[in-house]
Amino acid sequence: MTWVALLDYASVIVFALSGALAASRAQLDLVGFSFIACLTAVGGGTIRDVLLGRDFIFWVQDPTYIVIAVVVATVVFFTAHLVESRQNTLLWADAVALSVAVAAGVGVAMKLDQPAVIIALMGVSTGCFGGLMRDVVCNEVPLVLKHGQLYASAALAGAIAAIIARELALAPVLVFATCGSITFILRAGSLWWGWSLPVYKSRPPRN
Amino acid sequence: MTWVALLDYASVIVFALSGALAASRAQLDLVGFSFIACLTAVGGGTIRDVLLGRDFIFWVQDPTYIVIAVVVATVVFFTAHLVESRQNTLLWADAVALSVAVAAGVGVAMKLDQPAVIIALMGVSTGCFGGLMRDVVCNEVPLVLKHGQLYASAALAGAIAAIIARELALAPVLVFATCGSITFILRAGSLWWGWSLPVYKSRPPRN
Amino acid sequence: MTWVALLDYASVIVFALSGALAASRAQLDLVGFSFIACLTAVGGGTIRDVLLGRDFIFWVQDPTYIVIAVVVATVVFFTAHLVESRQNTLLWADAVALSVAVAAGVGVAMKLDQPAVIIALMGVSTGCFGGLMRDVVCNEVPLVLKHGQLYASAALAGAIAAIIARELALAPVLVFATCGSITFILRAGSLWWGWSLPVYKSRPPRN
Numbered sequence: 186m187t188w189v190a191l192l193d194y195a196s197v198i199v200f201a202l203s204g205a206l207a208a209s210r211a212q213l214d215l216v217g218f219s220f221i222a223c224l225t226a227v228g229g230g231t232i233r234d235v236l237l238g239r240d241f242i243f244w245v246q247d248p249t250y251i252v253i254a255v256v257v258a259t260v261v262f263f264t265a266h267l268v269e270s271r272q273n274t275l276l277w278a279d280a281v282a283l284s285v286a287v288a289a290g291v292g293v294a295m296k297l298d299q300p301a302v303i304i305a306l307m308g309v310s311t312g313c314f315g316g317l318m319r320d321v322v323c324n325e326v327p328l329v330l331k332h333g334q335l336y337a338s339a340a341l342a343g344a345i346a347a348i349i350a351r352e353l354a355l356a357p358v359l360v361f362a363t364c365g366s367i368t369f370i371l372r373a374g375s376l377w378w379g380w381s382l383p384v385y386k387s388r389p390p391r392n
Numbered sequence: 393m394t395w396v397a398l399l400d401y402a403s404v405i406v407f408a409l410s411g412a413l414a415a416s417r418a419q420l421d422l423v424g425f426s427f428i429a430c431l432t433a434v435g436g437g438t439i440r441d442v443l444l445g446r447d448f449i450f451w452v453q454d455p456t457y458i459v460i461a462v463v464v465a466t467v468v469f470f471t472a473h474l475v476e477s478r479q480n481t482l483l484w485a486d487a488v489a490l491s492v493a494v495a496a497g498v499g500v501a502m503k504l505d506q507p508a509v510i511i512a513l514m515g516v517s518t519g520c521f522g523g524l525m526r527d528v529v530c531n532e533v534p535l536v537l538k539h540g541q542l543y544a545s546a547a548l549a550g551a552i553a554a555i556i557a558r559e560l561a562l563a564p565v566l567v568f569a570t571c572g573s574i575t576f577i578l579r580a581g582s583l584w585w586g587w588s589l590p591v592y593k594s595r596p597p598r599n
Numbered sequence: 600m601t602w603v604a605l606l607d608y609a610s611v612i613v614f615a616l617s618g619a620l621a622a623s624r625a626q627l628d629l630v631g632f633s634f635i636a637c638l639t640a641v642g643g644g645t646i647r648d649v650l651l652g653r654d655f656i657f658w659v660q661d662p663t664y665i666v667i668a669v670v671v672a673t674v675v676f677f678t679a680h681l682v683e684s685r686q687n688t689l690l691w692a693d694a695v696a697l698s699v700a701v702a703a704g705v706g707v708a709m710k711l712d713q714p715a716v717i718i719a720l721m722g723v724s725t726g727c728f729g730g731l732m733r734d735v736v737c738n739e740v741p742l743v744l745k746h747g748q749l750y751a752s753a754a755l756a757g758a759i760a761a762i763i764a765r766e767l768a769l770a771p772v773l774v775f776a777t778c779g780s781i782t783f784i785l786r787a788g789s790l791w792w793g794w795s796l797p798v799y800k801s802r803p804p805r806n
Contacts, residue, residue, distance in 0.1 A: 220516070299659075317736070321735065383628060385622070427723070430720075458720060
């Protein structure tokens with residue numbers, strides 16, 4: 186199994202977990218859990234594959250990803266009530282998934298010899314779009330838009346770190362580890378200590 | 393004309409009807425009616441074709457589908473005030489369209505010799521995404537997310553029934569008829585008698 | 600540089616401007632500004648390229664478009680407070696971008712020898728979907744759905760004008776100029792003098 190496939194599997198598991206937790210907040214049935222879990226789990230990677238014009242979407246070529254997401258959704262359906270704070274667990278699962286997915290996006294774009302700008306964008310898209318779809322469909326405020334938090338910024342920093350690591354001729358495993366770590370540290374710092382970038386706030390909108 | 397093309401035509405007509413009724417609730421003009429009707433009518437099939445990597449999106453290859461959706465939108469624009477309950481008509485049109493579209497999605501995936509998991513998913517996606525786009529754009533709660541109702545579940549059951557019917561070597565017309573009937577019966581039973589699966593409701597979300 | 604590339608560049612600049620202004624209303628940070636600016640700037644053209652099955656998405660092939668959108672977002676981040684009415688500027692930037700993007704969509708479809716229905720639809724899609732994504736993600740009422748305004752209608756009229764202009768064997772530059780002008784005049788007339796088509800309003804929805 187390649188590193189990219191491994192990263193795709195890992196991000197599918199953790200994103201499916203966050204999707205199923207969002208479904209538990211919306212009080213759906215088991216099929217609804219699976220639907221949201223699959224959408225979140227493969228959404229970002231699907232957009233990456235379509236944008237890069239790959240011949241096959243990763244989960245259409247290997248439906249194991251879907252089976253995994255459905256298994257995760259089923260487990261969450263029967264155990265979510267044991268979780269102390271579902272919203273908190275969702276946030277941290279999403280943070281882990283974001284970090285892994287950015288690395289997976291960067292990895293695919295690097296394998297296709299894309300220029301640096303596209304590598305960075307594929308990292309950010311793969312990381313952000315799964316959670317964005319989950320939040321739009323579940324009618325929650327998208328995490329990527331919560332102001333005063335690092336989200337797209339964390340993904341972008343991780344992707345840039347990966348590009349630098351590759352320029353330094355590090356082994357692929359180190360490139361992906363750097364990418365995921367930087368993304369996770371920034372996102373976790375934002376959740377835990379409130380790290381943020383200065384936001385535009387000179388004037389609120391009038392209406 | 394192939395069975396799949398026939399199913400695509402039928403689902404375009406009924407989904408366009410549901411889209412135009414949603415546009416009447418949003419009080420749009422004739423072009424707005426056509427826009428929402430087209431989005432709903434071809435949305436699910438477009439996602440199916442993109443995911444399966446087909447060389448052409450079905451309605452780009454044969455724009456008749458679009459012409460049909462616009463005609464339906466125009467008829468609804470001038471006659472919707474004659475309908476007793478637009479919301480109710482929308483729900484039932486959507487139920488018929490869902491059933492036909494699941495069969496169309498299943499048919500395309502079967503023709504491309506996809507594995508069973510992908511066939512089931514293409515049925516569910518083709519069925520659910522048109523209505524999901526309609527509801528997200530029109531800012532209504534997506535039918536697929538109304539709890540205590542069968543929607544994605546009905547689509548999934550129909551798709552699984554089609555896979556079993558094909559395993560039993562039934563003729564294509566029977567495979568598609570089984571698929572559409574099962575989907576429609578479950579969805580109609582949910583609308584009429586409130587059939588549902590147990591939902592996750594041990595605890596509502598805190599915030 | 601071809602006319603179509605030039606139109607794509609122009610629409611990217613003006614749509615990025617409207618996206619960054621929407622980000623300023625949502626009070627995001629600099630990366631958030633860039634994210635919404637890129638989404639708005641390349642969203643419509645991306646959908647056009649995916650629907651037409653082009654081998655490459657325009658901005659993946661030439662990432663200059665992304666660089667431009669990020670530069671625009673950065674400039675807006677530091678200068679938006681100088682703008683008297685951001686909402687008004689957003690509306691007019693969106694109107695200019697709509698007009699240019701409709702011409703760009705029409706141009707690509709014409710180069711691929713698509714039939715007239717598809718040319719018209721690609722014009723409308725390229726024009727409308729960037730702004731629609733911006734508004735859905737930023738949780739504003741989509742401009743395309745504001746009733747009593749010309750939006751999709753203006754785009755459609757511009758696209759039809761381009762098809763007629765090509766039938767009259769006008770030079771490409773005149774075809775695109777006609778398309779953009781008609782779209783802009785109708786949209787501007789709608790913003791300024793309240794031009795509109797009759798809307799469906801016989802009865803509001805019950806619930």
